[in-house]
Amino acid sequence: MLQVALAQVKQHARRFIAVALAVVMAVGFLTATLMVNASTEASLGNSVGAGFRNADLVLSSGPDKPLDEQAAEAVADADGVAEVYVQQQTHVAFGTAGEAGYGALQNTAPSAGLDNLELIEGALPGSGEVAVDDATAERLALTVGSKLEFAPGAGMAAAEDVAASGIPATVSAIVKASKDPLMMGQPQFFGTSGFIAALADEQAPVQVRSIQLDLAAGTDTAAAKDAVAAALTAAGFAESTVNTAAEQTKEVVAGFTGGTDQLTIVLLAFALVAVLVSALVVANTFSVLIAQRTRELALLRCIGAGRGQIRRSVLVEALLVGVVASVIGVLGAVGLMAGIIAVLQGRPDTEFAALAVPPLAVAVGLVTGVVMTVLAALAPARAATTVAPLAALRPAEDVRVGNRKGKVRLGFGIALVVGGAVVLGLGALNANLLIALPGGAMSFIGLLLCATLFVPPLVTAVGALARPLGVPGKLAAVNAVRNPGRTSATATALLIGVTLVVMMMTGAQTARTAFESELSAQYPVDISIGNLAEDGGQLDEAAAETALTYDGVAAAGLITTGGYATVNGQRTGVYQLTPAQRELLQDQSLTLDADTVLLAEGSGLDTLTVTGSSGSKEFQVVEVSSFSFPPLMSSAVAEEIGVPAPAAADSEEYFSALPQLWLSVDRDLDATALMELRSELAAGLNVQDYQISGAAIERAAFNQIIDVLLLVVTGLLAVAVLIALVGVANTLSLSVLERTQESSLLRALGLTRNQLRGMLALEAVLIAGVAALIGSGLGSLYGRLGAQSALGTFTAVVPDVPWLQLAAVLAVAVVAGLLASVMPARRAARLSPVEGLATV
């Protein structure tokens, strides 16, 4: 039977390509994910470890007591220690004839065994000499023998003075720039310990970075480590750590990244989705392949193949495809990462990037790919064994799926949907994401299990829309649900990705809206500019007009004091708002009539008496749920009680009665544009940046974060969507193979090539479109409930559907469906009518 399986794979290699492609993508994604973490660590290790890469043991300071010469002396006598290098660093100013600047100065190791420098030319510096890194040497045109002057880094008012009064040194060597993070990106100098000591002062003291030890040959590292630790403790440095270079790198990297593990977990979750989708595609493709081979399998049974043999034959096929695809996937992932790393290495900031291919990542990728493929083929393999020998003698009609198993699955699915929905609802009601998440997952899995219940009817319903397109349209609609199980499985694979994408979009949009309503409550207007200009002058109408001239400013209004009152025991100006200026308010539901005054939250007042120049009036207080809201009344009332003169500069209310400039900006300004606008305004109006605040600026910053997150998440989910589309193309091309005769008949009867192509395209679009439609609906619902669960405790969540993005998702699905149909349709159309009719 192995022969049969091999022959299958060899002869129908093309049919297995799509299976393999799906597996390759999932395995590649998974492996790359696992490599990201290792490569990040390796890259950082490459950088972090640069300063102590040759040490046998590295001592670093404890939290309270920095290491010093005393510690070095203490460990020098420990058993096994051959050499001690107290690595010191300080910040120095340097000058040459033409140039000056600041850089890092590090001492060199006392012995070659601990030396970390990579000499390009020259010799290690002795007294009165320094080594300089190649980048700096090139920039300053330094060669071995050049002269430099040095001074303590923080002591000099200007680097230029260094050249006149510094300590001279001769360049003895050019070395490769260190990738040590504390050295990188600045001029690097290396000199003797004495040279460093001479250059240190109180403001830029010598820092002991570490103490590095070289052990005598043949010393047991663990024993030496213990001895050194004991010596340190005895000397009073109990909290200092002793590590091997590798351990030290790991420890420092862990301190640096802290979060990469979490990143890996998040990435793994996406990889898992991709693997799941790919398993679905594989399972579906195999069942189609089995269905098409019913006659052949029956023939094998007729001539005496047992059920077990048939099943094994199918599983061997799966194993073959799984192994080949997984290997390709892993290789692809390594290639991709190598490419990315190579690009990073080419850039000065990240040249320390290093590729790490952890055996675990390779193993996990391979095992997952193979196991997934074989598991996915289990059900189709079982279906293959149910083929009766007699089927070989019957006309090849579609074999219907066994009913009992289907019912069990449906029952299980419905139970999951109902149970999950209840839990999800509870989570949303209580605004508890931890309850909602499993509920959502449960109900979604349930829905996927009963996809056969709603996918085919929906495809039929939507297919009715294609009727006006004539025969090809009608046929496409019918063909799309010809095999409901197959259609459901194909659509389901796509459904998963789309639902998750849309869920993220809706969640993001809802969070955005919720945040915006919070913001509009916090800030009265898009942008407000308050306080005095830099020259001490007040903002005036001219400033408002200037502001209006900037791109992006939609409206501007200067609001001024219309009376005075006492709020929270403080005299303050009450600003007057003209009806035109009311348009500037974020919260357009706020109204100002003759009897009300708006006050920020927390005044504790019911009424407020405002005094004008010609009288005073008692107002009803309406509190606004914002802390930064100035007292406001309508300009008409202000006229009534008389607009008073501006407050005197020495009065209590002076600063709370200064005119403010309120702006509204175009809604579509992005964060960058807003930040630019802010600095332009600051310059143009002669105020400081911090005086310009408001909802728009916070909104932009927040939106930018959401957008980036959404982009990343969508990108990650795109892998799953792509795999699903491979599934669509695959199902279609296999169906096309099955329908060769029918296609030929239609061609003979007068269906043009283009109509045939169109028909298949329509079929693919129908399946992809309906999957996207269902996914969008489900995703919106889940996103909405998810947002409610996550944000419900902070703010009132109002459902908000990102229609534009939904439309984009649908459009992408339709286009992708079209693309998926290109290959199968081309093959179908290439066939001449006679050829098709001949393959009886």
Added chain:
Amino acid sequence: MTTSTEQSLASGAPNGSGNSTAAAATQALNKTYGTGDTRVHALKNVDVAFQSGKFTAIMGPSGSGKSTLMHCLAGLDTADSGKIWIGGTEITALNDNQLTKLRRERVGFVFQAFNLVSTLTAEQNITLPIALAGGTVDKEWFRYVTSTLGLADRLTHRPHELSGGQQQRVAVARALLTRPDVIFGDEPTGNLDSKVGAEVLSLLRRSATEMGQSIIMVTHDPVAASYADRVVLMNDGALVGELERPGTEQILAALAKLGA
């Protein structure tokens, strides 16, 4: 269209009516399959004309090129050289789209098997070529054809709910409905028992006689061929003779001579 070819062939048409346009005709038609050792000369310089309004049968041993000739005539396949006319239009010069249009408007087919689209009802199958052409069905003609064929109460059935004979009759109805220049049948009764086969054949016979429908049918069955006005004999890719309104005996004798 009157061409020199047709005139030369018309003389070979024993049934008179030499001035009527041929339903289909070929001139010096050649067709080969494969290359080198496996090269097969399926059609060798075939010159033939099929009269309008007549029922012609093509006979010959297996592998003699009958199906190939018919596929070329119907515009389903392309010849290597030579010319083909359908109802006066030279189709050898047409591109794929034009050929497709010609097929759905001017040619009808009845195959041996796989005649119907399984997802469509009998009625939809019958009107399929017209639907493809975006035309409107002549209701009266439709009723006449379907009732003549005894399909009136089977129109909403799908192919798998019809017997083999009924399926073939649906195919015949589909071919007749467009009143094509010519109907091609490749062993249309090959899968039917003799009673149902006779039913379909007499139907074809009647549509030629009563409706003036041109029909070209490939068959191995002398009984089937005896329904035809004329039997064209093929052997080894070439025309080797013809019989006018032959009886079954006559046909058997002619075939025996070919060694079939």
